[in-house]
Amino acid sequence: MNWNDLYRILHEYYGDIQWWSPEDKLEVVVGSILGQNTTWSSAEKAIDNLKQAKLFTIKKLATADPEVVEQLVRPSGYYHLKTIRLQNLMQFILKKYKTLDNMFKAPLEQLREELLAINGIGPESADSILLYAGALPSFVVDAYTKRIVLRHGWDADVKPKNKSSRAQYDALWNSFMEQLEPHAPTMAMLHAYIIETAKQFCHKSKPQCEGCPLYRFERVNK
DNA sequence: ACCCAGGTGGCCC
DNA sequence: GGGCCACATGGG
Numbered sequence: 001m002n003w004n005d006l007y008r009i010l011h012e013y014y015g016d017i018q019w020w021s022p023e024d025k026l027e028v029v030v031g032s033i034l035g036q037n038t039t040w041s042s043a044e045k046a047i048d049n050l051k052q053a054k055l056f057t058i059k060k061l062a063t064a065d066p067e068v069v070e071q072l073v074r075p076s077g078y079y080h081l082k083t084i085r086l087q088n089l090m091q092f093i094l095k096k097y098k099t100l101d102n103m104f105k106a107p108l109e110q111l112r113e114e115l116l117a118i119n120g121i122g123p124e125s126a127d128s129i130l131l132y133a134g135a136l137p138s139f140v141v142d143a144y145t146k147r148i149v150l151r152h153g154w155d156a157d158v159k160p161k162n163k164s165s166r167a168q169y170d171a172l173w174n175s176f177m178e179q180l181e182p183h184a185p186t187m188a189m190l191h192a193y194i195i196e197t198a199k200q201f202c203h204k205s206k207p208q209c210e211g212c213p214l215y216r217f218e219r220v221n222k
Numbered sequence: 223a224c225c226c227a228g229g230t231g232g233c234c235c
Numbered sequence: 236g237g238g239c240c241a242c243a244t245g246g247g
Contacts, residue, residue, distance in 0.1 A: 036229040042245060043228090077227090077244040085230085122230050142228045162236060165230090195228070204226070 010193035019192035085120025
């Protein structure tokens with residue numbers, strides 16, 4: 001499967017959908033941590049709590065009492081872990097770049113490595129930050145992306161170096177990065193299409209594939 | 223009473 | 236490196 005073809009068929013099916021246009025870049029950055037392995041509505045609750053508590057700035061989040069933050073982010077789950085991770089990230093940004101706008105002026109590859117070096121930031125969180133907060137062209141490979149790719153057998157020609165989850169992420173990520181133009185809006189839109197398709201037609205245990213545009217596409221191309 | 227959700231890191235062999 | 240597991244709350 002060529003990812004540009006995937007974009008074309010989903011664009012034809014969904015048109016120009018509006019997925020998520022956050023008012024605030026910090027919301028994306030914080031959301032990349034609080035959204036880990038939870039529903040977005042739960043992460044949003046936690047973000048609202050932080051805003052209500054007037055803690056929603058890099059500096060305040062970086063320096064706030066961890067016990068206070070823990071209670072506020074509780075609805076998003078893993079509240080102890082996520083507090084540590086969130087404060088790690090905020091302290092890094094504060095110390096190294098001061099502001100998000102300044103941070104996103106850094107070269108993509110360098111910034112990606114720096115983010116990945118932070119405890120609590122894995123490849124998906126890093127790429128979400130780069131693509132959705134920084135508008136930098138780094139494709140996001142999430143659970144939805146993996147599930148759709150695996151279910152359709154499109155990973156056959158995407159060989160990871162080993163079986164670690166990180167190698168699998170990298171193999172898929174490299175494939176998207178090689179084929180797609182380095183254009184953030186296109187990458188964001190494709191990712192939005194993938195999420196929409198997975199939510200509608202590609203559930204984890206209960207297959208509800210009826211009507212999925214991807215099966216139609218495969219039939220046509222066989 | 224299950225199963226699932228936009229992950230990540232630690233530990234053990 | 237590869238396999239397993241803790242982390243935690245909320246919704247279907």
